[in-house]
Amino acid sequence: MSENKQHLQYFLFSQYLADGIRITLEIILPTIIFSQFGKMDLGLMLSTGALCVSMTDGPGPVEHKRNGMLYCILFIFLMTLITGFINTNVFLLGLLIVLSSFFFTMFSVFGHRAASLGTAVLLVMVLRMDKTSPPINVLFDSLLIVAGGFWYLLFALLFFKIQPYRPSQRLLGNCLHETAKFLRIKSALYDVNSDIAEEYRKLVAQQVVVNEKQDELRELLFKNRELIKEPTDTGKLLLVTFADVLDLYENIMATWYDYTLLRQRFSTTGILDEISVIIQNLADEIDNIALAIQSNNFYKKQYQLLPVLDVLKVKIDTMEDANNSNLVLKKILVNLRNLGERSDELMNYFKAVPLAKRNLRTDTDYAKFVSHQVINSNVFVNNLGLNSAVFRHSLRMMITCIAGFIIAKLLPNAHHSYWILLTIIVIVKPGFSLTKQRNMERLFGTIAGGLIGLLIIYFMHDRTFLFAVIIFFMLVTYTFFRVNYIITVIFMTPYIIILFYLLGVGSVNVAEERLLDTGIASVLAFMGSYFLFPHWESLLLESYMIKVLQANQNYLQQLATFFSGGNKSPLEYKLVRKELYVSTANLSAAFQRMLSEPKSKQRNSQEIYEFVVLNHVLSSNIASLTASMVNKESRKYSKEVLLPVKKSITILKQSLIQLNDNSLQEAIVPTIIHTSADKDDKQLTEQLNFIYKVTCDIGKITQQIARKNLMITTL
Numbered sequence: 001m002s003e004n005k006q007h008l009q010y011f012l013f014s015q016y017l018a019d020g021i022r023i024t025l026e027i028i029l030p031t032i033i034f035s036q037f038g039k040m041d042l043g044l045m046l047s048t049g050a051l052c053v054s055m056t057d058g059p060g061p062v063e064h065k066r067n068g069m070l071y072c073i074l075f076i077f078l079m080t081l082i083t084g085f086i087n088t089n090v091f092l093l094g095l096l097i098v099l100s101s102f103f104f105t106m107f108s109v110f111g112h113r114a115a116s117l118g119t120a121v122l123l124v125m126v127l128r129m130d131k132t133s134p135p136i137n138v139l140f141d142s143l144l145i146v147a148g149g150f151w152y153l154l155f156a157l158l159f160f161k162i163q164p165y166r167p168s169q170r171l172l173g174n175c176l177h178e179t180a181k182f183l184r185i186k187s188a189l190y191d192v193n194s195d196i197a198e199e200y201r202k203l204v205a206q207q208v209v210v211n212e213k214q215d216e217l218r219e220l221l222f223k224n225r226e227l228i229k230e231p232t233d234t235g236k237l238l239l240v241t242f243a244d245v246l247d248l249y250e251n252i253m254a255t256w257y258d259y260t261l262l263r264q265r266f267s268t269t270g271i272l273d274e275i276s277v278i279i280q281n282l283a284d285e286i287d288n289i290a291l292a293i294q295s296n297n298f299y300k301k302q303y304q305l306l307p308v309l310d311v312l313k314v315k316i317d318t319m320e321d322a323n324n325s326n327l328v329l330k331k332i333l334v335n336l337r338n339l340g341e342r343s344d345e346l347m348n349y350f351k352a353v354p355l356a357k358r359n360l361r362t363d364t365d366y367a368k369f370v371s372h373q374v375i376n377s378n379v380f381v382n383n384l385g386l387n388s389a390v391f392r393h394s395l396r397m398m399i400t401c402i403a404g405f406i407i408a409k410l411l412p413n414a415h416h417s418y419w420i421l422l423t424i425i426v427i428v429k430p431g432f433s434l435t436k437q438r439n440m441e442r443l444f445g446t447i448a449g450g451l452i453g454l455l456i457i458y459f460m461h462d463r464t465f466l467f468a469v470i471i472f473f474m475l476v477t478y479t480f481f482r483v484n485y486i487i488t489v490i491f492m493t494p495y496i497i498i499l500f501y502l503l504g505v506g507s508v509n510v511a512e513e514r515l516l517d518t519g520i521a522s523v524l525a526f527m528g529s530y531f532l533f534p535h536w537e538s539l540l541l542e543s544y545m546i547k548v549l550q551a552n553q554n555y556l557q558q559l560a561t562f563f564s565g566g567n568k569s570p571l572e573y574k575l576v577r578k579e580l581y582v583s584t585a586n587l588s589a590a591f592q593r594m595l596s597e598p599k600s601k602q603r604n605s606q607e608i609y610e611f612v613v614l615n616h617v618l619s620s621n622i623a624s625l626t627a628s629m630v631n632k633e634s635r636k637y638s639k640e641v642l643l644p645v646k647k648s649i650t651i652l653k654q655s656l657i658q659l660n661d662n663s664l665q666e667a668i669v670p671t672i673i674h675t676s677a678d679k680d681d682k683q684l685t686e687q688l689n690f691i692y693k694v695t696c697d698i699g700k701i702t703q704q705i706a707r708k709n710l711m712i713t714t715l
Contacts, residue, residue, distance in 0.1 A: 006291065010177060013295040015059075015170035020479025022159055023054050026152045027478075028471060045141055048127060049148025052076045055120040057152075058113055058482075059171070059216050062160045066153070068113045073149035075104075075117065076124045080145050083128040084138030090409065093129055097405050097421070100125055102398040108390045108430070109383045110375050119425060126421045166296070168220055168238050173294025175213040176245050176346070180287040182206045183252050183339075187279035189259045192267040196259050200613060204588045207616075210249065211585030217242055241293070241349045248286070248342040250577065255335045256620030257328060266329070271315060275332060278308055282339060289346050299350055305340040309333060335624075389540075392533035393430040400424050400528040407520060419514055423521035428528060431537060432601075433593040435529040439522045441486035446518040449493025457498060470495045537594035538603040544587040545608070545705075546659050548615050549698075551580040553652040555622050556691075560645045562626065565636030573626065580619055588612055607705050614701065618694045621687065637684075644688035648695040655702040 011017060027050045034043030053076070056068035079100070086092040104118035124145065133141065160167075185202045188194045221239055266272050285303040292299035316329045383390050404420040427438035460466060473495035480487040493514065529535075554576045591612055594602055 023478040024475045026155045045144035046148035049145035050152035052120040052124050053149040053152045055116045069153045072117050075121045077146045079121050079125050080142040087129050101401040102394045105394040105397040122425050126418045171217045173290045175217050176290035178210045178213050180283045183283040187276045190272045190276035208585045208589045244345045251342050254624035396528045396532040419517035420521045428525050431535045432529045433596040443522050445486045445489025449490045453494030453497035536601045544590050547583040548587050551583040563637045563642045614698045644692040648692045651695040651699045658706040
């Protein structure tokens with residue numbers, strides 16, 4: 001299958017396109033229906049309510065979606081009433097903007113859905129602040145917006161009832177697709193012509209994406225009680241397949257080697273390029289499985305791995321001589337077999353394999369794998385302080401919004417100056433890097449979209465055609481809303497310009513004003529994110545580093561438990577593994593955000609990059625041992641085997657102390673631990689010694705970071 005064709009198929013069967021079609025229909029249908037009766041203004045009010053409620057329709061269980069939409073309907077009703085009653089008084093309107101922009105931005109403390117709810121309420125306030133009407137009309141408009149919100153809610157719930165499994169299937173396929181991408185990057189590390197450092201950067205970035213998809217799917221599956229408890233096998237099949245995807249990802253993580261040394265020893269043999277091709281083919285097979293799951297189609301295995309590995313084994317065996325041990329190649333061969341077995345387990349999704357043979361967990365067990373957001377006043381009150389990033393973001397939003405409102409009122413002939421506030425609400429984010437990215441995307445997207453809209457109006461005058469173009473642009477807008485913001489803006493701008501043209505408002509002047517308002521909002525957003533209670537990632541990276549060290553320490557503790565012959569708990573092990581993946585991805589994401597901030601605000605970038613890579617190497621090597629031992633019978637190993645693990649745990653504890661207290665401690669010099677145990681234990685000890693050496697390197701780099709931080713704090 002060609003790469004372009006596969007990308008197209010993934011898009012056509014994606015949840016993003018399905019949501020884009022559904023959301024577009026739910027928003028546009030009221031306007032279309034009422035326009036047939038000459039009541040387009042009523043249809044637009046209904047569509048406004050549907051638009052606001054759609055913002056809370058993010059990924060997650062249906063129960064959470066429903067609750068979020070109901071609360072959104074309540075709040076937008078109240079905000080529409082309040083805005084309509086006071087918008088004739090500029091001072092009261094300014095006060096409402098100050099209070100609302102702060103209060104509803106603070107909703108971020110309750111999670112992403114609550115943050116979207118807050119944005120929806122601010123959106124309806126901005127859209128209604130220039131609409132002056134008698135009190136009875138304000139009430140009528142508010143009820144129409146509520147009706148539009150309920151229309152969206154009922155249509156969405158009906159859709160989810162008709163197709164309860166499709167969102168989970170699409171997200172599961174997408175998660176597996178991103179996992180295949182991760183494996184494909186791993187294959188490039190065996191390519192002797194690739195840049196190892198560049199591939200590592202790609203690997204770290206892709207790890208963030210994979211973790212995001214896993215979290216979304218974990219939230220959707222594990223918090224969906226109806227799916228877990230249903231009598232049919234469809235929901236349970238999704239659960240066990242997701243578990244297989246996680247095990248596959250662990251096996252991919254476990255396949256780490258010193259790729260520089262590998263190339264030095266075997267680059268001239270051609271064996272590494274063969275391994276790279278095998279891994280690419282395996283990634284392609286996993287990608288095909290992912291597409292079949294996402295598109296809800298049957299799939300038959302195409303790539304036969306075992307015959308290829310048999311040929312590879314013969315070549316590896318012929319390379320061994322007295323001066324050139326090929327033990328590392330044999331380990332790679334074993335890992336490839338394990339990966340093949342994990343990918344074969346994914347094929348159970350398409351087979352009539354009895355789920356009774358699979359270890360299905362209880363509702364309580366699944367709940368341990370997902371975070372549970374507490375929504376009460378204490379959480380809100382406890383974040384009312386400059387120590388809270390959400391509080392600083394809310395203050396920044398409040399000041400920037402009121403500044404935008406004042407400037408809008410000072411502009412002459414600004415009929416749509418509320419676009420300044422609308423743009424501020426959309427692009428101002430908690431961190432500077434995210435605000436900067438949204439700023440640029442919004443500005444360039446508006447320019448490009450404005451030109452597209454004007455060209456269409458200049459050359460096309462048929463109203464039916466223009467209305468069809470609006471629907472198409474809306475579809476693209478809502479399809480890419482959560483995927484690619486610049487595409488959203490590029491298509492959203494012309495559909496607004498064309499809509500105003502059809503309503504007789506104008507086109508060129510609307511485009512000019514929209515560009516001016518966007519430029520003003522972009523400047524205000526940039527200044528606010530840089531000067532008003534800034535949120536610099538470098539100041540928060542230590543907290544992410546601490547969590548990674550704690551997660552790796554717990555991971556090592558699991559390994560120590562296995563070696564000491566203690567009772568194994570697969571559930572506890574998988575919880576520890578999940579926390580490690582989450583903490584590592586969070587650190588990588590924060591580090592990438594820091595690199596997009598001004599150079600003067602970055603700290604220890606090279607050391608932190610080394611810290612990220614070393615912890616990735618550490619967790620990969622721990623995973624290579626734990627993944628093979630978790631399902632085996634317990635065996636008590638010698639103290640000599642256990643010693644490197646204990647010493648590694650001690651070093652991580654010391655590193656945690658250094659980061660927590662910014663205290664300097666003497667660095668530990670790694671010592672090789674010899675053993676007189678049997679051959680298998682000697683090989684194991686070599687690997688444990690390597691883990692010990694990596695933890696020593698982590699201790700050294702942590703000490704360097706702590707030393708620099710101590711110097712900064714004492715200046």
